[in-house]
Amino acid sequence: MSSAAHEKPTTEAFRAEARAWLADNLVRSTGGGGDGESAGPAKVAADKVLQARIFDGGFAGITWPKAYGGQGLTDAEMQAWVEEAAGYVQPGIYDQPFGVCGPTIVDLGSEEQKQRYIPKLLRGEEVWCQLFSEPGAGSDVAGLTTLAERDGDEWVVNGQKVWTSGAQHSDFGTLIARTDPSVPKHNGISMFIVDMRTPGLTVRPLRTATGETPFNEVYFDNVRLPADALLGEENGGWAATVLMLRHERIYYGTIARPPVRALSYGALLALARKDGRSRDPLVRDRLAWLYALDTAGDLLSQRMRQEVDAGQELRARGSIAKLAGAVITRQAIDAFDEVVGSDAVVWAGPRDDYPTAIRGMVGAPAQGIAGGSNEIQRGIIGERVLGLAKDPQLDREIPFSELRRIPAARVATNAI
Numbered sequence: 001m002s003s004a005a006h007e008k009p010t011t012e013a014f015r016a017e018a019r020a021w022l023a024d025n026l027v028r029s030t031g032g033g034g035d036g037e038s039a040g041p042a043k044v045a046a047d048k049v050l051q052a053r054i055f056d057g058g059f060a061g062i063t064w065p066k067a068y069g070g071q072g073l074t075d076a077e078m079q080a081w082v083e084e085a086a087g088y089v090q091p092g093i094y095d096q097p098f099g100v101c102g103p104t105i106v107d108l109g110s111e112e113q114k115q116r117y118i119p120k121l122l123r124g125e126e127v128w129c130q131l132f133s134e135p136g137a138g139s140d141v142a143g144l145t146t147l148a149e150r151d152g153d154e155w156v157v158n159g160q161k162v163w164t165s166g167a168q169h170s171d172f173g174t175l176i177a178r179t180d181p182s183v184p185k186h187n188g189i190s191m192f193i194v195d196m197r198t199p200g201l202t203v204r205p206l207r208t209a210t211g212e213t214p215f216n217e218v219y220f221d222n223v224r225l226p227a228d229a230l231l232g233e234e235n236g237g238w239a240a241t242v243l244m245l246r247h248e249r250i251y252y253g254t255i256a257r258p259p260v261r262a263l264s265y266g267a268l269l270a271l272a273r274k275d276g277r278s279r280d281p282l283v284r285d286r287l288a289w290l291y292a293l294d295t296a297g298d299l300l301s302q303r304m305r306q307e308v309d310a311g312q313e314l315r316a317r318g319s320i321a322k323l324a325g326a327v328i329t330r331q332a333i334d335a336f337d338e339v340v341g342s343d344a345v346v347w348a349g350p351r352d353d354y355p356t357a358i359r360g361m362v363g364a365p366a367q368g369i370a371g372g373s374n375e376i377q378r379g380i381i382g383e384r385v386l387g388l389a390k391d392p393q394l395d396r397e398i399p400f401s402e403l404r405r406i407p408a409a410r411v412a413t414n415a416i
């Protein structure tokens with residue numbers, strides 16, 4: 001547990017405490033290279049030290065239950081922390097553990113699982129990844145073919161995952177696999193906790209055009225998992241998947257918005273002023289749009305956090321936050337492009353105040369794909385928030401093992 005747990009401070013008192021602690025304990029971000037770099041072993045080690053410091057300071061897991069090492073505070077304090085910490089170098093390898101895997105374990109894990117995994121996750125000692133997407137199952141993640149078969153007290157897993165962010169430095173992963181192919185595809189899936197060092201599991205980093213390796217292929221070759229690796233109900237993995245994706249969408253749409261940190265209205269205005277570009281009408285137009293969207297995005301985040309604090313379920317509306325984050329980021333890229341002109345294409349940068357923003361720019365379009373593409377979010381918002389007609393879902397009632405007998409053209413994708 002953290003050594004400095006907070007005793008229900010007011011949000012303003014918490015903010016003042018966080019501000020003072022940050023000034024004493026973290027390093028101010030330069031906005032130059034380094035902050036957003038790809039995670040090699042040295043960066044992973046440095047991030048672990050940094051996260052342990054944040055945990056010991058009493059600022060990890062601000063809204064998480066105290067019983068598992070969190071602070072038991074509200075989203076108002078979380079927001080105060082995000083705002084105060086924005087100007088500091090923060091550990092970069094914990095979005096998946098904090099935003100995706102951890103909250104799902106808190107919701108669905110057994111008491112033993114929560115006690116075993118959550119404190120170490122919050123302290124940053126153990127890093128997590130999400131093993132969902134497969135070469136043939138991305139938007140249609142329920143079409144996954146990785147198989148987990150019972151063998152006595154164990155599960156034997158065979159198959160392949162792809163685009164697994166951070167798998168190369170993860171200790172654990174949350175895996176979804178098919179445990180009953182004889183039922184329709186959504187009904188025969190289970191979720192598991194996987195020790196990434198289990199024999200038979202191979203992680204192969206995927207190198208992107210920038211030379212970085214943000215994600216991986218993960219192969220399962222007769223990987224044996226203990227019975228207690230099951231997270232939630234056997235064959236109840238679809239509900240767990242939807243829950244995890246909702247956590248992910250709300251987190252990335254409200255708390256994280258990673259590329260926007262480097263491409264915020266404030267950061268781009270400062271850059272434009274420094275470069276003498278702030279009087280240019282096109283630059284002003286782009287920045288004005290960004291200001292409007294950034295402000296609307298912040299208000300949306302605030303409203304959603306207040307609803308969560310008030311005990312209201314956001315459910316499918318998490319997709320609105322996720323989509324908004326991706327759209328705002330797109331606008332930020334356009335504004336950055338207008339401010340710096342052709343220098344935006346230079347990766348190493350002629351200036352030391354570009355690299356983080358350029359990294360943000362190159363990575364930003366991925367925000368409209370990761371965690372479910374913009375098209376998928378629009379589909380969810382249309383059907384489940386606005387109540388529009390559903391797409392035909394011909395494969396919903398058919399046992400997964402029979403699906404392949406249907407000509408592909410007849411099967412509408414049944415996206416989440």
Ligand SMILES: Cc1cc2nc3c(=O)[nH]c(=O)nc-3n(C[C@H](O)[C@H](O)[C@H](O)COP(=O)(O)OP(=O)(O)OC[C@H]3O[C@@H](n4cnc5c(N)ncnc54)[C@H](O)[C@@H]3O)c2cc1C
Binds near residue numbers: 132163370371376
């Ligand atoms: C940066 C990044 C990090 C990622 N990290 C992870 C991770 O850690 N773990 C993990 O499991 N996965 C991860 N992913 C994978 C991500 O979840 C998938 O890429 C995403 O769900 C899309 O799946 P796909 O790539 O297979 O594209 P496809 O599903 O093949 O989609 C291709 C195109 O078709 C469109 N499309 C598909 N179905 C529909 C439909 N029903 N209606 C309208 N349009 C549709 C899509 O919008 C897209 O434009 C990551 C992806 C990125 C970019």
